[in-house]
Amino acid sequence: MSVKIKHYPGEEVETKDFREGKVLFESFRPKAKYAWSAGIAISRFLEELKNGRIIATTCSKCGRIMVPPRIYCEKCFKPTDGWTYVKDTGVINTFSVSFIAADASRLKEPIVVAIINLDGASEGMGIVHRIEEYGDWREIKIGMRVKAVWKPPEERTGAITDIKYFKLVKE
Amino acid sequence: MFGKKRVAIVGAGVTLFRRNLKETGKELSFHAAKMALEQAGMELRDIQSVVMGTAPDAFDGVHMKGEYLADGAGAYHKPYTRVFVGGGTGVFAPLAGWWHVASGKFDTCLVVCEEKMSSCYPHPQYAFTTIFDPILERPIGMNLIWIFALEMNRYMHKHNIKKEDIALVSVKNKRNALDNPIAQLAANITVEDVLNSEIMAWPVQRLDVSPTSDGAAAAVLVSEDIAKEVTDNPVWIDGVGWCIDSTYWTDRDLYYPDYVEYAARMAYKMAGIKNPPKEIDVAEPYDPFDYKELHHMEGLLLCKKGEAPKLTREGVTQRDGDLPTCPSGGLLGCGNPIAAAGMMKVCEIFWQLRGEAGKRQVPGDPRTGVAQAWGDLMQYGSVIVLRR
Numbered sequence: 001m002s003v004k005i006k007h008y009p010g011e012e013v014e015t016k017d018f019r020e021g022k023v024l025f026e027s028f029r030p031k032a033k034y035a036w037s038a039g040i041a042i043s044r045f046l047e048e049l050k051n052g053r054i055i056a057t058t059c060s061k062c063g064r065i066m067v068p069p070r071i072y073c074e075k076c077f078k079p080t081d082g083w084t085y086v087k088d089t090g091v092i093n094t095f096s097v098s099f100i101a102a103d104a105s106r107l108k109e110p111i112v113v114a115i116i117n118l119d120g121a122s123e124g125m126g127i128v129h130r131i132e133e134y135g136d137w138r139e140i141k142i143g144m145r146v147k148a149v150w151k152p153p154e155e156r157t158g159a160i161t162d163i164k165y166f167k168l169v170k171e
Numbered sequence: 172m173f174g175k176k177r178v179a180i181v182g183a184g185v186t187l188f189r190r191n192l193k194e195t196g197k198e199l200s201f202h203a204a205k206m207a208l209e210q211a212g213m214e215l216r217d218i219q220s221v222v223m224g225t226a227p228d229a230f231d232g233v234h235m236k237g238e239y240l241a242d243g244a245g246a247y248h249k250p251y252t253r254v255f256v257g258g259g260t261g262v263f264a265p266l267a268g269w270w271h272v273a274s275g276k277f278d279t280c281l282v283v284c285e286e287k288m289s290s291c292y293p294h295p296q297y298a299f300t301t302i303f304d305p306i307l308e309r310p311i312g313m314n315l316i317w318i319f320a321l322e323m324n325r326y327m328h329k330h331n332i333k334k335e336d337i338a339l340v341s342v343k344n345k346r347n348a349l350d351n352p353i354a355q356l357a358a359n360i361t362v363e364d365v366l367n368s369e370i371m372a373w374p375v376q377r378l379d380v381s382p383t384s385d386g387a388a389a390a391v392l393v394s395e396d397i398a399k400e401v402t403d404n405p406v407w408i409d410g411v412g413w414c415i416d417s418t419y420w421t422d423r424d425l426y427y428p429d430y431v432e433y434a435a436r437m438a439y440k441m442a443g444i445k446n447p448p449k450e451i452d453v454a455e456p457y458d459p460f461d462y463k464e465l466h467h468m469e470g471l472l473l474c475k476k477g478e479a480p481k482l483t484r485e486g487v488t489q490r491d492g493d494l495p496t497c498p499s500g501g502l503l504g505c506g507n508p509i510a511a512a513g514m515m516k517v518c519e520i521f522w523q524l525r526g527e528a529g530k531r532q533v534p535g536d537p538r539t540g541v542a543q544a545w546g547d548l549m550q551y552g553s554v555i556v557l558r559r
């Protein structure tokens with residue numbers, strides 16, 4: 001974008017030009033599948049979710065109670081040295097009300113997602129999860145208190161979705 | 172001086188930015204690289220090394236796309252490196268070019284950045300779902316726009332910022348883009364247009380967001396001796412900085428980008444800048460969303476925390492203000508072909524400092540400019556300080 005440049009290359013096409021055969025193209029759908037090991041720390045975390053509890057790791061050097069748990073403290077760069085339960089209640093650190101799905105298509109009903117700072121964890125530490133039972137989304141505020149709503153024990157699989165969502169709770 | 176050689180930019184090039192371009196990524200890379208060489212008055216045989224910046228392979232659906240793009244970037248039979256730090260890539264690539272030359276290993280380096288997002292269907296946004304943690308985050312149904320919305324909401328909450336003030340950034344940048352011949356979404360819009368646009372993920376609305384795009388941008392970096400041979404007006408890379416924050420993004424306070432501040436401090440220290448708002452004449456902070464320009468102005472220490480909306484409201488960041496910000500039109504106005512968008516900002520500062528920006532030229536004979544990009548999981552900052 002200099003006055004010395006008179007022409008900028010690029011031929012614009014519209015998506016419909018592909019559909020209408022005005023542009024030649026080739027398409028491909030990848031078929032790769034993945035199975036991830038949950039790892040040392042998160043496997044324990046998921047096991048505890050099955051029991052209806054949220055577990056954190058602790059670092060004796062910086063004193064942090066960390067959730068999600070990890071086997072090393074990334075700040076002190078040493079192994080964490082303890083496990084401790086935190087509560088399934090907490091505070092909304094920030095939230096969003098999404099009217100679009102992951103592929104950018106429109107949703108009929110919005111999804112509310114939040115970062116939840118869990119009670120018992122170090123200040124500002126938490127997890128991302130959904131919020132439901134909120135009434136009017138315009139009434140949701142940062143700082144509101146929430147509590148986990150769990151799947152019944154027999155339906156839990158050791159997944160983050162063993163917590164169905166968090167709901168707003170009165171102070 | 173840092174390194175063995177002082178490094179200058181002596182030529183830059185850029186293609187159109189559009190939602191969908193007919194050219195392949197290789198072809199776009201060729202056009203931008205060729206233009207940068209022509210502007211520098213140089214030939215490919217003068218180039219000793221090549222750096223390519225390009226973002227996730229998932230957009231193109233071509234794994235190891237650094238290799239795929241190499242010929243288009245002029246890398247045939249040359250030392251070649253592809254760098255990738257998410258959205259931060261577009262400013263990180265010239266930083267990598269800088270160390271190629273500053274180390275004394277090469278006298279010249281061609282830096283090319285490319286992105287072709289239109290290949291991914293139904294929408295390139297979906298390719299971003301695989302950046303999230305597979306165990307804890309993807310089962311929640313994570314969506315790229317959410318992380319911006321979460322960050323924007325936290326920023327607004329912490330400083331009590333109104334959406335009206337944030338919308339002013341979108342209005343300014345889309346208007347600045349009217350004077351940019353490559354721009355995809357140049358427009359005269361109002362704050363009301365932004366506030367009335369479709370809600371994507373509250374508080375993010377359609378006109379708060381830059382589009383997905385195809386495009387390429389490039390620059391020629393040379394050592395001081397070569398710079399003196401090929402041009403009377405080199406632009407010097409006087410400061411470089413980069414930094415990453417923790418991937419545990421649910422454990423950080425998203426209201427402020429510390430990592431951008433650390434990158435900026437690194438670059439300013441190298442450039443001898445003690446008072447950024449006074450010493451920087453023109454800035455191109457990364458603006459994929461309107462609030463991000465404000466967030467990044469603060470991270471770049473161009474104002475105090477929470478003060479960027481006020482400066483914007485007062486017109487300080489307009490092209491004729493005291494601190495012109497995104498005079499190019501930014502990503503909001505020009506489009507956002509990820510790596511090429513960051514590199515376009517570096518090219519814009521280059522042209523602004525050379526007085527070649529035409530209708531976009533900021534007044535006052537600018538001498539020092541800063542460009543910045545941001546990426547990964549809200550955790551990466553790359554900063555470059557240019558001087559004439």
Ligand SMILES: [Zn+2]
Pocket residue numbers: 059060061062063064073074075076077
């Ligand atoms: Zn520690």
